[in-house]
Amino acid sequence: METEISNDHKYSIACPSCDLIYDLSEVPVNSSATCSRCGHLLTQTRENEFLRGVCLSFSALVMMLIASSYPFMQFSSAGLENMMTLPRTVVELWINGMPWLAVIVAAFILVIPSIVLTMILVMQLIMLYDVKTPLVAILGKAIFHLNSWSMVEVFFVGVLVSLVKITKMASVVLGVSFWAYSLFALFFVFTMMSLDRFQCWKKIEALS
Numbered sequence: 468m469e470t471e472i473s474n475d476h477k478y479s480i481a482c483p484s485c486d487l488i489y490d491l492s493e494v495p496v497n498s499s500a501t502c503s504r505c506g507h508l509l510t511q512t513r514e515n516e517f518l519r520g521v522c523l524s525f526s527a528l529v530m531m532l533i534a535s536s537y538p539f540m541q542f543s544s545a546g547l548e549n550m551m552t553l554p555r556t557v558v559e560l561w562i563n564g565m566p567w568l569a570v571i572v573a574a575f576i577l578v579i580p581s582i583v584l585t586m587i588l589v590m591q592l593i594m595l596y597d598v599k600t601p602l603v604a605i606l607g608k609a610i611f612h613l614n615s616w617s618m619v620e621v622f623f624v625g626v627l628v629s630l631v632k633i634t635k636m637a638s639v640v641l642g643v644s645f646w647a648y649s650l651f652a653l654f655f656v657f658t659m660m661s662l663d664r665f666q667c668w669k670k671i672e673a674l675s
């Protein structure tokens with residue numbers, strides 16, 4: 468049986484690293500609180516933090532749109548040329564008898580990051596304009612759950628490693644999509660870094 472525990476000390480949290488309890492009800496704007504025992508960052512408050520989140524997640528989504536529409540890279544070897552786009556990679560994997568790999572690539576590289584970013588954009592807009600809605604709590608839960616399932620950085624490191632190998636076998640021209648995906652990965656990481664779990668849930672509680 469699940470029991471919901473009521474909490475009178477709303478702004479008390481346990482340090483995620485060493486479990487020491489802190490009251491974070493009065494952290495001034497533009498400052499951060501770290502654990503006195505282990506030094507773990509507990510929370511960080513910034514001016515215009517929701518506007519920052521809106522700008523970062525929107526920029527990342529625009530870069531994703533460009534990355535999905537233009538050529539990722541072009542290979543030429545022994546007179547043969549081949550152009551690759553991100554959606555075509557998924558289709559080629561499917562056609563060449565690797566449907567599971569196609570689904571995994573599409574999900575972790577394109578679909579889940581796009582869904583997470585769209586949800587962050589909507590949540591940050593709700594927070595920015597102080598719209599009172601229970602939707603914000605649903606978004607908050609989903610974002611912090613799905614966050615660990617998007618592997619943008621892992622994919623990008625994989626691409627760079629493969630590039631080094633491919634350039635030994637064929638001449639490679641990097642397309643617009645490659646640079647757009649690089650920027651997307653960067654914006655994605657910055658968007659995730661801009662989300663302060665404690666401050667987000669404090670705002671979610673006030674709005675829902």
Ligand SMILES: [Zn+2]
Pocket residue numbers: 482483484485486487502503504505506507
């Ligand atoms: Zn600690």
